[in-house]
Structures are given as C-alpha cells and as structure tokens.
C-alpha cells in the first residue's frame with residue numbers, strides 16, 4: 001500500500017466532488033504524489049514508526065504488511081526498484097545485488113537495529129548511500145534481558161520448572177538443581193560498550209566481586225563507570241565466572257568464541273551471548289557444554305535464526321536458548337521504529353540523522 005495521509009485525504013475528497021472539480025483535485029494529487037519520495041519498508045514495524053512515516057507528508061511508502069513472515073528475497077528485489085529510501089530490519093541482507101536492484105535513486109537506508117552485520121557497508125559507501133541505525137534506545141531492554149538470561153542459566157530455572165511440572169520434584173534435596181551464584185563472582189564482558197556497561201550496572205547490586213573486560217583497546221571512560229579492569233582475551237576466559245558477550249559481529253569477531261576460549265574457561269563458568277550468533281562457533285560450544293568444559297550457556301542469538309528445532313544445542317539441559325528477544329519490550333521496539341523512521345526522513349531531507357553510521 002503506497003501511503004501519505006495528505007494525498008489520501010485528497011483522494012477521499014475526490015469521491016464526493018463534482019466531475020470538473022474531481023479532475024482538478026486528481027491532477028493536484030498526482031502532482032503531489034510525484035513530489036513525494038518513495039520508500040519501501042521491509043516489515044510491518046511497530047505503530048510509532050509507522051505513524052511518523054504516515055504523518056510526515058514527505059514520503060509515499062509501500063510496506064511488507066506482515067511481521068510473521070519476512071519479505072522474500074525475490075519480492076524485495078522487485079520492490080526496491082527506484083525507491084529513494086529503504087527502511088529494513090535485521091533479517092534483510094543489504095548487499096550489492098539488492099543495491100543494484102534498487103538503482104541510483106536509493107539515497108538512504110535506515111535499519112531498525114543497533115547491529116549492522118546484515119549490511120554491506122562497503123557497497124553502501126561506494127554508492128554514497130547514507131545509513132541510519134538504532135543504538136541507545138534498546139540498551140535498557142537488552143541489558144535487562146541479559147541479566148534475566150544469565151540468572152535463568154546459572155540458577156537452572158528452565159530445568160527446575162520442567163522438573164516441578166513433570167514429577168521430578170521429590171523431597172527437598174541438598175544438592176539437587178544447584179547452580180552458581182553471582183555473589184563474590186568475577187564477571188567478564190567481551191566488548192565493552194553501552195550495553196556491557198548497562199549489564200554491569202544491573203549486576204553490581206548482586207555483590208559481584210570484580211568486573212573484567214576486553215576489547216580491541218581499553219575504554220577507560222566506560223570502564224570507570226563500572227569499575228571494570230581491562231584484561232587480555234585469555235585472562236578474561238580464565239578468570240570469568242560469568243562471561244557476557246557484548247561485541248558486534250565483524251570479520252574480526254566471527255567465531256571468536258571457539259574451543260580455544262572455552263578450553264581456558266573454568267568448568268563452573270557460565271557463557272552468555274546476547275549480541276550475535278556469529279561470534280560463537282556453535283560446534284565448539286556444544287562440545288564444551290556436553291563435556292562439562294563449562295557449566296552452562298545462555299544464548300539469545302544463534303546461527304541460523306531460527307535455530308532448527310533438531311539442533312544438538314537444544315538437547316542440552318545446560319543450554320538455555322531464546323529466540324532473539326533481547327530488545328523485545330513494547331517501549332523499546334516502538335522507540336526503535338520511531339528512531340528508524342526519523343532517521344530515514346531526516347536522511348531523505350539531506351539533514352543529519354539522529355543516529356547515523358559513519359561509513
């Protein structure tokens with residue numbers, strides 16, 4: 001559905017106007033529609049973002065009108081032809097093929113995500129296409145979910161509810177369903193950014209003894225806020241009782257969590273990933289979990305997504321898998337959609353976006 005509220009109102013007026021007036025209004029609508037910038041939106045985004053687009057009077061947009069099924073690649077390649085702007089989510093691969101299909105009219109891409117590993121940045125840069133994304137608005141939701149996943153994994157909550165429901169709950173037992181606690185623990189953060197800091201801030205009241213982090217270089221400003229110590233990747237693996245992955249997926253971080261890392265971790269350690277599945281070698285993780293090399297893993301992200309239900313990781317009691325829901329609160333998803341819509345509109349007006357990637 002191509003939509004612009006003003007144009008739509010005029011169309012409604014046409015229906016009740018006399019014939020001569022109808023022609024005049026029709027021409028005006030046609031002129032107006034032709035000055036509106038064309039945008040394709042690859043998903044039914046939350047209402048706040050849609051409202052901004054509809055009420056902007058700046059764009060006529062077509063929407064893939066479903067949130068349950070992603071737009072097919074073939075349909076997407078067809079729909080982007082000749083658009084000025086594209087608003088996408090993280091399931092769409094924005095690569096040379098897609099940018100070629102869109103053609104030279106495409107000036108702005110706005111992704112409703114903080115992650116941008118689905119975008120070929122080189123190709124976008126080459127074509128002078130500006131890129132908006134949605135950091136910060138999701139930090140609280142992601143940090144909150146990471147803490148929830150960490151506690152669920154370390155205190156074995158999924159196993160526990162299963163036992164309670166299925167008759168495994170006998171007498172109170174001294175070591176039954178024991179897990180690992182945060183009090184007096186060392187928490188390691190792989191990739192310290194806003195989200196890592198927000199996680200540490202939420203974990204500190206659980207009486208964590210020490211926060212460690214590693215990154216390509218020390219980040220003293222961020223680290224100061226949570227009193228975290230910069231260590232090597234090796235030390236992070238060796239010392240952490242809980243290791244939270246918060247880094248972006250890049251060629252450098254692809255499968256950085258592999259058997260080398262797991263072999264250095266304690267067998268009482270808990271591994272948590274709410275960033276991207278691609279930073280983990282899942283075969284190595286399976287091995288580490290099934291042999292007791294590490295105590296447990298909580299994953300909100302996997303490769304592929306969705307993870308097939310017959311995947312070996314699903315067979316492990318000490319692996320908690322969520323379907324990529326870290327930012328899934330109503331407030332946050334609406335804020336992400338609003339920011340993505342505003343980034344798009346500003347970019348199309350040639351103005352600085354609220355959150356724009358430096359290419």
Ligand SMILES: O=C(O)C(=O)CO
Nearest residue numbers: 112113114115138327
């Ligand atoms: O924004 C992202 O990059 C996500 O993974 C979903 O919140």
